[in-house]
Amino acid sequence: MTQEWGERARYWRDRLLVSVRGRATVISVGVTALFLSVILVLGLLLVRDWLENRVARSTESTAEHITFDFLRRGGEGVLTTGSIPTRPGDAPLAQIVSTDSRTVLAASASARGMPPLGYIRRTSGKLVIDEKSCPDFIPGCAWVFGMRARTAPGGQDVIIVAATPLPGLLSVWALPLTLALVLLALLALVAWWTWHTIGRAFTPIDRIRRELADLDARDLDQRVFVPQTHGEIQALGETVNRTLERLEEATDRERRFISDASHDLRNPIAGLQMQLELALEEVDEETRPMIRSALRDTERLNDIVIDLLELSRLDARAPQPVEPVDLAELARREAERRTDGARITTRLEPGVVVRANPVRMVRVLGNLLNNAKRHAESSIEVTVRRDAGMALLQVLDDGHGIPPEQRERVFERFARLTESRERDPQGTGLGLPIAREIAEIYGGSLTIADSAKGACFVMRLPLAEDGGSR
CATH class of the missing domain: 3.30.565.10 (Histidine kinase-like ATPase, C-terminal domain)
Known part of the structure; x- marks a missing residue:
């Protein structure tokens, strides 16, 4: 099993890193990943900034509405009831906080029981809170906007704060997760498209390769498929066929030469063999070993000619009765x-x-x-x-x-x-x-x-x- 998995791993490694199809796919995916990462990051940052600005404007409008209502009523209706009236569509979290940032004087229904959403130090001289905050007592983060009302009715000095939760896309984990999912989906699409497209382009080459692999020295009269692509692949098929044609002609000439030479040599070899056999009977004992050696060489030469003639017939697939x-x-x-x-x-x-x-x-x-x-x-x-x-x-x-x-x-x-x-x-x-x-x-x-x-x-x-x- 380990050997089988090792062979599969080597196969896919070569398939992806050695073959033209694999390397083109890997390079396309790599370049696309880099390009899309930059585009998606910039796009999500723009979306985040746009959403933050939208939430900030909504929060500021809510805080201004509560401040205007507080000043118009003189603070009596709000502070006596301890509840901040809000309009439909306003931020659900709103508070009126004392300037020491320790006491919540009034709160909207959704903000009751919560600690102060924001504060302004007396020594800072600031009049406005306008920031992103991620306190522990609310899920995620929120945009907080608050205003200090020093001239409140009754001589009160309070801070009016409104907070709007930010969309989940801007949380710490959602941004990279969304980016990764979108990026993986696009990369999978690019990888499939590149692999599929190059594979279809190489289909004629694979067919030419298979047909060439099936050829041997006796099938040189066959020709490979020529795709009508009017490009390099068509030129490759035509070149292969021209090469096969020239090879077939050369092989046919070689076979004809071997066949003709074998036929032409058999008669003189047979005559030479007969003369040596006759001479063997007539020569003296000293010459006889030399004649026997010449006769053996003649027989070997005859065997070679017979074998060459048989090979020529076999290569040409000359029909024989069965x-x-x-x-x-x-x-x-x-x-x-x-x-x-x-x-x-x-x-x-x-x-x-x-x-x-x-x-x-x-x-x-x-x-x-x-x-x-x-x-x-x-x-x-x-x-x-x-x-x-x-x-x-x-x-x-x-x-x-x-x-x-x-x-x-x-x-x-x-x-x-x-x-x-x-x-x-x-x-x-x-x-x-x-x-x-x-x-x-x-x-x-x-x-x-x-x-x-x-x-x-x-x-x-x-x-x-x-x-x-x-």
């Missing part, structure tokens, strides 16, 4: 033909039939047996059976085996491991590649499986419909 082939019977005949060298044992399940070209199947089995004999110490085992709805052919030798890191290399053309060159310097390095090509042509595979000792070559082919159930 028919039901009994793998067990084929393996039995090939094993009986090879009486020299390592002992061959068989485990053959009858009725394992595939549809293929018999000559090519003989070639595959012959190449696998020749390779096994080259490396076996004493024995080779050939197995034919059904396995998971497929025909399985297995050739196992008791040699030194092939290291796991070298198992795919042996299927490369002309590739030969050190042990193979030491055991058979005359080999061409084309037998196993040809065998795998033939297996893949008929919808199968040729791989090297793990074994306790030696090398285990496993070929799987689809069972023939008329023979798979027998």
Whole structure:
């Protein structure tokens, strides 16, 4: 589980920080976050100032109304009842406070029982309170406006105070929370839009990439999708197709050259081989070793030409007639033909039939047996059976085996491991590649499986419909 999460983390890290789509999204979100943060902060500060000014004007108007009413009545009606009459729409909090700021002489209904909302020191010389205040006895903060009435009726010297709660948006926690929510919503929108837009722009490129990945050396006649975008992506598709066209032409010329050269070389090589065989019977004993060496080289050259000709046919996918082939019977005949060298044992399940070209199947089995004999110490085992709805052919030798890191290399053309060159310097390095090509042509595979000792070559082919159930 930990490894799986680690792989997912690396995948998304590369997706976001390495890919063009991810980097563009991250950069867009980063720049947008910076820009929107400045805009939103400035906007909310402007809104806060506007609301504070509005509340301050409303509070000042309420305080002036109460002061005017207090002076008009001479203070009698207010101070005797202890309640401040307010108009609808006035601030709900209003008080008349003594100048020592300790006694509330009168209060509105919502401000009863509260300590003084504001005070003015006698020594300060101030006549007006106009400030934001956040006392403990009211929720949040409020704007407080008060006026000192020195010439009040009856010789009283009082402070008339009004307070209006500020909107919740201006509280300490609401401002950053609102900013964060708005910012996150906008950033999510920008991220989705950037990712989606760039993804749609890259869709043709992904299609071109997938089509190129599906091509191999035998599908060069295929062409990739060209989007009609009239831009760089269309030019990319057209360039890829022109490159594939040139590559196809070059490959066709190479195949024709190999095929023509192989055909042209077979006759002179066959003539040279026949002359060397005749000369071997007529020369003296001193010259005979040299003739035998030349004959072996001629045979190796003939094998190379035959393998090159077969590879040319396989690469060109030249059609060959197919028919039901009994793998067990084929393996039995090939094993009986090879009486020299390592002992061959068989485990053959009858009725394992595939549809293929018999000559090519003989070639595959012959190449696998020749390779096994080259490396076996004493024995080779050939197995034919059904396995998971497929025909399985297995050739196992008791040699030194092939290291796991070298198992795919042996299927490369002309590739030969050190042990193979030491055991058979005359080999061409084309037998196993040809065998795998033939297996893949008929919808199968040729791989090297793990074994306790030696090398285990496993070929799987689809069972023939008329023979798979027998």
